[in-house]
Amino acid sequence: MQHVSVTTTAPDAQTPSQAELEGILPQSLASVRDSILALIPPKSTDLAQAASYALSGGGKLVRPSMGLLIGAMLGRSSDARVIEAAAVAEIIHVATLLHDDVIDEAATRRGRPALRIVRDNRSAILTGDYLLAQASLKLAKIGVVPVIAIFSQVLADLCDGEMLQDALQYDLKATTWAAYTQKTYGKTASLFGAVCESVAILCEVPAAACQSLRRFGEQIGLAFQVIDDWLDVTQDAQTLGKPAQDDLRHGLVTAPVILALEGLLTSDAANVLQQKIEAVFKTSGRLGPDAVTAEQLLEIQTLLEACGAIEATQVKAKAQIAIAKESLASLPAGLIQSQAAFNQLLALADSVVARKA
Numbered sequence: 001m002q003h004v005s006v007t008t009t010a011p012d013a014q015t016p017s018q019a020e021l022e023g024i025l026p027q028s029l030a031s032v033r034d035s036i037l038a039l040i041p042p043k044s045t046d047l048a049q050a051a052s053y054a055l056s057g058g059g060k061l062v063r064p065s066m067g068l069l070i071g072a073m074l075g076r077s078s079d080a081r082v083i084e085a086a087a088v089a090e091i092i093h094v095a096t097l098l099h100d101d102v103i104d105e106a107a108t109r110r111g112r113p114a115l116r117i118v119r120d121n122r123s124a125i126l127t128g129d130y131l132l133a134q135a136s137l138k139l140a141k142i143g144v145v146p147v148i149a150i151f152s153q154v155l156a157d158l159c160d161g162e163m164l165q166d167a168l169q170y171d172l173k174a175t176t177w178a179a180y181t182q183k184t185y186g187k188t189a190s191l192f193g194a195v196c197e198s199v200a201i202l203c204e205v206p207a208a209a210c211q212s213l214r215r216f217g218e219q220i221g222l223a224f225q226v227i228d229d230w231l232d233v234t235q236d237a238q239t240l241g242k243p244a245q246d247d248l249r250h251g252l253v254t255a256p257v258i259l260a261l262e263g264l265l266t267s268d269a270a271n272v273l274q275q276k277i278e279a280v281f282k283t284s285g286r287l288g289p290d291a292v293t294a295e296q297l298l299e300i301q302t303l304l305e306a307c308g309a310i311e312a313t314q315v316k317a318k319a320q321i322a323i324a325k326e327s328l329a330s331l332p333a334g335l336i337q338s339q340a341a342f343n344q345l346l347a348l349a350d351s352v353v354a355r356k357a
Contacts, residue, residue: 017199022266028068028083029061035087039134048118057110060355062348063089066220067195069345070213075337081142081202082271085331088142088151089195091135096158098128102301103162108243154194168253170281172274177254177262184225185218192221198257206337213326216345217241219324223352228252228315231357233301234310239357245297249289251281255316257300260309323351345352 012346036055041048044325066330068087069076069189100106101114102121108114132155140150163185169176200210229247237244247254257277261270276299283291304310325346336342 004187011219022203027079028072028086029065031083031089032061032064032068032087034124035084035138036090039131044120045075046123047127048117049218050115050123050297051130053118054098054115054127056113057094059086059090059094059110062224062352063093063192063195065247065348066192066217069201069348070196070199071203072338072341073336073345074200074205076199076203077338077341078115079202081144082199082227084100084138084142085147085195085198088135088138089345091138091189092151092154092191095128095131095135098124098131100162140236144202146201150198150201155191157186157190159186159189161190165252170285172257172261172277172281173257177258180253180255180258181222183195188225189218192224193218209335212330215327216324216349219327220349220352223317223320223324226255226313226320227353227355229256230310230313230317231355233304234350235357244247244300245288248277248280248297248300249284249292251284253277256304256309256313259312259316260307261305264307264312269303269307273300276303284310311335314353321349 039049040055045324064086067089071077071079071082071086097109098115099283101109101116102124107117113193114124121234161183164179164186168179168183171355182289194217197210197214200213205213209295225277231240232245232247235244242279243249248257257273260273276296280292280296280300283296328342328345328349
C-alpha cells in the first residue's frame with residue numbers, strides 16, 4: 001500500500017491569519033460561519049444578545065478549518081454534512097469557553113470582556129447551554145449515529161477533564177506529565193480528534209484512516225495546549241488577550257513547570273522552584289489570584305528560563321506535531337483527492353507551534 005511522504009519537522013512559520021484560512025476554503029468557511037450565526041435567536045431577546053456576543057468574539061477557527069480541510073482532502077469539500085460537523089466543533093468550543101470563564105472567574109476572553117462580565121454568570125452559563133443544545137440539534141440533522149456518539153463522548157471528556165483539573169489545582173506533586181496529558185485530552189484534544197474523525201466517517205473512508213485522522217487531531221490538540229502553556233509564560237497580556245502568567249495564579253501547574261521538575265533541574269534547584277510555586281499557590285488559595293505579585297511570577301519565570309524549561313516546552317509540542325504529521329502521512333495515497341488540502345493540513349499543524357497568541 002502506497003502512503004504519502006511528508007517532512008515532519010516543523011519549519012518556522014506564522015500562524016495562518018483569518019484571511020489566509022479563508023483563502024484556502026472561502027466558501028466552506030463562510031458556510032460554517034453562516035451556520036453558526038444562524039443560531040442567534042431571531043428576536044431581540046436577552047438570549048439573542050448574549051449568543052450574538054459569544055459567537056462574534058473572533059477566534060482562530062482551527063477546529064472547523066481542520067474539519068473542512070480534511071473534507072477537501074478526501075474530495076467532499078461541498079458536502080453539507082461536513083460543513084455542519086465543522087460548525088458543531090466550533091459551537092461546542094465556544095460553549096465550553098463560556099462555562100470555563102464562569103468556573104475560572106475570568107474577566108477577559110479573546111481580548112475583550114468575558115460574557116460573564118458584560119452580563120452575569122447566569123447568562124454565560126445559559127448561553128453555553130443553549131449553544132450545546134443547538135450543537136445537538138445539528139448532530140441530529142446530520143443523522144449519522146457514530147458521529148453523534150463521537151461528539152457526545154467529547155462532552156463527557158470535557159467534564160472529566162475539568163473535574164481532573166479541579167482535583168489537580170494547587171497540587172504540584174500530583175500534576176505529573178501523565179496527569180497533565182489526561183487532563184489536556186479531556187479539555188482540548190478530544191474535540192480536535194472528534195472533528196477530524198467525524199469528517200472522515202462522513203467521507204466514508206476505511207476505519208483505519210478514520211483512526212489515523214483522529215490521531216492527527218488529538219496530537220494537534222495536545223500540542224495546542226502545550227503551546228498555550230508556553231505562551232502563558234512568555235507573552236504579555238496585550239498579546240494574549242488575557243492576563244499573562246494566569247495559570248499559576250489560579251493554581252494550575254503548566255507544561256514548563258512539569259518539564260522542569262521532572263528532569264531539567266538538580267534536586268536543589270527543583271526544591272527552590274517548588275518552594276516558590278507553592279508560595280504562589282498559598283497566596284492565591286488564601287487571598288485570591290490577584291494577590292499574587294508580579295515579582296513572585298517573575299522569579300518563577302526566570303528559573304524556568306534558566307533551566308531550559310521554556311525551550312523544552314516548545315520541543316515537546318513540536319514532537320507532538322511530528323506524530324500528527326506522521327499520522328496524516330500514513331493515509332493511503334489513493335484517499336488523497338486534493339494535495340493542496342493535504343499540504344494545508346500540514347501547514348496548519350506547523351502553525352500551532354509557531355503561533356504567538
